[in-house]
Amino acid sequence: MIIQMAWRNIWRNKMRSIAIALSVAIGLFAGLSVLALYKGMMKSRIRTVIDSETGHLQIHHPEFKKDYDPQYLLSDPQKWLSDILFFNTIKAVAVRTVTQAMLATPTGSAGVQVNGVDPETENKVSLLKDKIHWGNGFTGKKKNEALIGKKLADKMKLKPGSKLVLTFTDTASDLVSAAFRVAGIYQTENVPLDERNVYVNRNDLNELLNINGSFHEIAILLNRGEDLALAKRQLQERFPSFLVESWKEISPETELMVSTMDYYMYIIIGIIMLALAFGIINTMLMAILERTREIGMMVALGMNKLRLFLMVLLETVLLTITGTPPGLLAAWLATDYYNKKGIDISSFAGDTMSSFGFSSMIYPEFPRPELFTVMMIVVMTALLSCIFPAAKAGRLQPVEALRK
Amino acid sequence: MQTVIDAHNVSKVYNADTIPVYAVNNVHLHLQKGEFTALVGPSGSGKTTLLNLIGGLDKPDSGNIIINGVDITTLSANELINFRLKNIGFVFQSFNLIPVLTAKENAEFILQLQKVHRKERIKRIEALFKQIGLSDKLNERPAKLSGGQQQRVAVARALASRPQFVLADEPTANLDSRSASNLLDIMARLNKEEGITFLFSTHDQRVIDRARRVITLVDGQISNDTAAVPVTHEAPVSTEKS
Known part of the structure; x- marks a missing residue:
């Protein structure tokens, strides 16, 4: 019943829930798009290294x-x-x-x-x-x-x-x-x-x-x-x-760039999710403030803090997860489209890109292997965002809450 | 006769550090099983505060409240929540149903907290809704029910867990006379037939008229207590139909 209540509760204020679900969707879309761009750039850079510079392997004396x-x-x-x-x-x-x-x-x-x-x-x-x-x-x-x-x-x-x-x-x-x-x-x-x-x-x-x-x-x-x-x-x-070396050893700077870029991508997604977390916290606090009396009544009837926490947690997670499929779908569609068409940045960053060995034509690639990690970041964001509102709800005294 | 509520020297003081206001002042109260009691008095006399103290929603500043042999003033917050869940039924003035749940789910809510098996839950809820005359409203959300119907669902919710007693804070205050009369009929019948103990705080003369015992509070103290009437005495039941 707690899951049922949590799901129905998030639709009590439709506009607000839609707005926050959209924020999650847009945040996820932005995060995945950045990830896709970086992946595309890195793949292109590796391709350049292999095709133009080193091949996959080299043998020397x-x-x-x-x-x-x-x-x-x-x-x-x-x-x-x-x-x-x-x-x-x-x-x-x-x-x-x-x-x-x-x-x-x-x-x-x-x-x-x-x-x-x-x-x-x-x-x-x-x-x-x-x-x-x-x-x-x-x-x-x-x-x-x-x-x-x-x-x-x-x-x-x-x-x-x-x-x-x-x-x-x-x-x-x-x-x-x-x-x-x-x-x-x-x-x-x-x-x-x-x-x-x-x-x-x-x-x-x-x-x-x-x-x-x-x-x-x-x-x-x-x-x-x-x-x-x-x-x-x-x-x-x-x-x-003889000395057999892979492109990673011949061009260590490229390998370093690829591995550090992974961390940068997660940092960027983390920042997007952090901004999103404040939106979720605000929404959940509003939802709890509006339902102070109701929560007080539930505690009066015998709902303990753990169940109350679980309810707020479920509401937050469900609210966040609601925005996830549209965000994923939009990111996948956009990535798929530009993966075929390519994004030409030569008009504003072509020289800069090529001076670092990057192509000015980027073919974003949907980050399938990183998808699980991204989803975990989204769920973690929801979990962390619910702690403060849930703690706030848990601190409500039934007598005071019922007077509201 | 079994004592359900035993309150000794119970006091609750607000603004203790500045100008103390005794909401409840040195109250002694004993309630036997099966009583149908009204707690009356003017506004600010301490009715709701006393009810909250007995219900374990608030802690007294002094005194003891013993319910079925357990001194609830010594319980921790979590123990109190658990105690309320198992022993006390609440009916609030403004119904306080959960708006996102249907009438049935509202009554079932407390049984789920008690981890009662689904079959048993359904059996109890259907029987209770039959008793309160709302068998056809099981799947309606509170917003679709009248005030009287909502309060009857609240009574069903309070009784679903089979508590030791039911505390009702001004249960008829927001009801028209017909709905109030219906509600009182239901509670009087449950008291008579099932032996459920009721303690009301009320201003409503209709409730006072039906009560077999009336305790009057003035300035936080009991100024009058009519003699407790054994449960074998029937509470007057209205002939008005719902």
Whole structure:
């Protein structure tokens, strides 16, 4: 009967209950939408890291990444490729020759990382070809073609066809310089990456470094991101004397951002719910104030404080839960719509976003895994909100309450 | 004869620190089982305060109130709530039904607090509603009932738990004469047939006329107490039909 009473009590003042249920719905909608936006942004950032920067996994000589010394080589690429592709978790593999270099043009110079790639296999891992917006990319007909990022091109005033000089040290620590021609300008969602990375044909770079068919880096793309730990373990077991790293280790700042963003999201939801709690407390206090005499009568008849507390608790929880389905539904519908259509924020925050490696097109994602936690936060809000009104009701003396 | 209420030297003082007002002053009161008693007196004489003290809704500043051998002045707040639930039925001046519950649910409410089994609850409620003549109003909300009907439901609620006695604070004050007469008939009949003890506080001459014992309070003290009449004496029952 207490549940029945609690449910009927919340509809005694319909407008007030609808208003508070709507606040819960709007609060929940706002919280889940923020969560969906962040999830979308994070997913996009991880996608960018994997597609444009690191792949899911990389293999290096254990000493290579300490100083990027070109002498720490891996050899026999064909054997590596066939060994790695043996695992069914692997989708694509590309080998790269990597060296740190100084890029010089008549207008200036800049420190860059030169990545010697095999265009065909590289396109399968980093989709490099798809990111070329100006120029034709590697034609394969000419020697010393280079792809540079948009930011670097702007900074160095380079266009497709422009000449540039790359200077680096070879495996014997001798300085080597070579002229390259811009074959294309690429643009990713990560501006710092565009400014720092130059792609050349691996054969051209190997010739300059004098390392024949060797290379420094293996970039691996998986069929499913969920297999990251499994694939890493398989590869590490297969190649125990080499360094196998996942994108989380190669780009720890992204991993840190993703994990801390989870906490931020809960803090934001907590703040929304805190604001909501005051609304609920106010409503419940009003409801109890209006029913002082009735509550006094119930205590007079023999309703103890525990039952009274339970009644107020149930009223609060039911009131809060009433607003939950509309809030959830609205958040799901909005997220689903924008997940397909995307939210373009390039007009007001595009540069800022890309300077941090984020896409300016956000595809929100409904936070299904976090839904239980969010629901728990809502229920906790209701429970905490009822404590003060319930305590107030429990303190009522029947004689005084009956006089009201 | 079994003593149901035994109050000794009971006093209740308001504004004790400034200008003390004795709402109830050194009252001795003994009520036997089956009595049909009216507590009368002018406004401010302490009728409601005495009723609240006997009902365990308020604590006296001095004295003892023993109900069925239990001194309720020594009970804690929670023990008092439990004691009221099991021993005392209340009928209030302004009915005080729970508006969100139907007439049946209002009467059932107290039985649920007592954890009475559902079948037994239904049996008792249906019998009581038959006695008060509201069998056809079981599922009506209080707002759809007249004042007289609401007060009859309040009586059913008070009796549903089979209390030791019923305290009724001005039960006819908000009723027209016909409804008041009906209500008094019902209570008189329950007193006669079931031996239920009633103690009313009232101004209403109709209630006073029906009471077999009348206790008059003036300035918080008993100024007159007609002799208690044994339960075998019939309380006058009106011939007026509801």
